[in-house]
Amino acid sequence: MPERLQVTSELITGIAELTTNDPERQRMNDAALVIENGIVAWVGPASHAPAADTSKDVEGLAVMPGWVDSHSHMVFAGDRSEEFEARLAGKKYEAGGIHSTVEATRAATDNQLTATLLRLRSEALHNGTTWMETKTGYGLTVEEEQRSARIAADVVDDVTFLGAHVVPRGMDADEYVSLVTGPMLQAVRPYVSWIDVFAERGAFDEEQSRAVLAAGAAAGLGLRVHGNQLGYGPGVQLAVEFGAASVDHCNHLTAADIDALANSDVVATLLPACDLCTREPFAPARELLDAGATIALASNCNPGTSYTTSMQYAVTTAVLQMGLTVDEAIWAATKGGATALGRADGPDAIGSLTVGSRADLQVLEAPSVSHFAYRPGVPLTCAVWKLGIPV
Numbered sequence: 001m002p003e004r005l006q007v008t009s010e011l012i013t014g015i016a017e018l019t020t021n022d023p024e025r026q027r028m029n030d031a032a033l034v035i036e037n038g039i040v041a042w043v044g045p046a047s048h049a050p051a052a053d054t055s056k057d058v059e060g061l062a063v064m065p066g067w068v069d070s071h072s073h074m075v076f077a078g079d080r081s082e083e084f085e086a087r088l089a090g091k092k093y094e095a096g097g098i099h100s101t102v103e104a105t106r107a108a109t110d111n112q113l114t115a116t117l118l119r120l121r122s123e124a125l126h127n128g129t130t131w132m133e134t135k136t137g138y139g140l141t142v143e144e145e146q147r148s149a150r151i152a153a154d155v156v157d158d159v160t161f162l163g164a165h166v167v168p169r170g171m172d173a174d175e176y177v178s179l180v181t182g183p184m185l186q187a188v189r190p191y192v193s194w195i196d197v198f199a200e201r202g203a204f205d206e207e208q209s210r211a212v213l214a215a216g217a218a219a220g221l222g223l224r225v226h227g228n229q230l231g232y233g234p235g236v237q238l239a240v241e242f243g244a245a246s247v248d249h250c251n252h253l254t255a256a257d258i259d260a261l262a263n264s265d266v267v268a269t270l271l272p273a274c275d276l277c278t279r280e281p282f283a284p285a286r287e288l289l290d291a292g293a294t295i296a297l298a299s300n301c302n303p304g305t306s307y308t309t310s311m312q313y314a315v316t317t318a319v320l321q322m323g324l325t326v327d328e329a330i331w332a333a334t335k336g337g338a339t340a341l342g343r344a345d346g347p348d349a350i351g352s353l354t355v356g357s358r359a360d361l362q363v364l365e366a367p368s369v370s371h372f373a374y375r376p377g378v379p380l381t382c383a384v385w386k387l388g389i390p391v
């Protein structure tokens with residue numbers, strides 16, 4: 001006789017406002033939710049809630065999906081607060097700052113890198129981030145990039161290979177691209193599902209970026225691009241040409257770039273904390289949405305341009321300074337991030353609380369998600385559940 005699967009269900013009641021990200025009704029009031037074996041099994045008005053094995057009353061608080069942070073660089077060592085301060089005093093951010101983190105990262109032990117990564121992952125989780133991507137990119141040798149990828153794969157949910165972050169000091173750019181697209185890619189392949197390239201002045205030009213994306217695609221990796229951060233450039237158009245899942249930063253976009261994004265499935269991932277910390281103009285979030293593009297919001301946690309894991313900060317900034325509505329910003333930081341990681345649909349979808357999705361959720365110390373803008377800077381996440389289990 002086959003063993004019967006033990007199904008356990010839990011009813012969450014007392015939800016003043018539930019954000020589902022269902023296109024029909026993104027938010028609903030006086031709602032309830034049933035979780036079965038880590039998956040959302042029922043969502044609806046509290047008055048219609050079915051019975052379950054156990055129940056939890058959240059007593060008038062808001063519940064929403066956990067944040068999906070689709071862009072971070074958290075395998076690193078060292079501190080760049082001096083560079084940061086110099087920037088506040090007027091020095092421009094340049095891709096070259098990455099080299100100092102590369103030196104510190106190479107000098108660190110596995111344990112040191114893991115400890116920093118775990119600290120940041122835990123900080124994010126307790127502030128509501130239930131799914132997190134991170135990138136390599138501070139190793140820049142075959143061994144060091146493989147080490148970063150291995151360490152990341154043990155801690156985060158999605159790992160991206162960013163060997164093409166900058167050309168290491170003293171190396172010829174084309175030789176380095178051959179290394180990235182050959183032995184380095186092979187070495188990291190078991191640990192990563194994405195490849196990324198920093199297609200920017202001071203990093204990789206159009207032809208080099210194209211080589212990286214083509215090699216990644218041939219190796220079966222999903223594609224991501226860092227583009228249009230420090231000036232106009234080829235990043236967006238390359239992302240569209242290669243069918244990348246996402247192009248990230250997008251501070252400097254032409255009308256043709258916005259149009260290309262609007263007519264493609266490429267997600268524009270915007271990084272408001274980074275925009276503020278580098279004093280770049282905000283990415284044109286409103287224009288992108290009005291044109292019909294899909295956007296995500298992410299933390300870009302890294303030691304150089306955005307040393308924060310706070311998705312709440314990204315949302316508050318997007319609403320108060322970039323012209324998004326609360327619903328648009330919440331969607332971008334949850335389902336938008338899931339879309340940028342190819343995980344918004346299908347079984348175990350993340351970024352939404354609809355039937356069949358993962359029960360990755362956060363309870364807010366507030367009756368509504370509008371409090372992210374209404375009470376800027378006040379930490380609102382008071383409980384987090386991952387796959388239906390409180391963390």
Ligand code: NIG
Nearest residue numbers: 097098101198226302304305
């Ligand atoms: O996304 N733009 C490239 N990479 C990072 C910055 C990394 C650094 O400066 O250390 C970013 O902002």
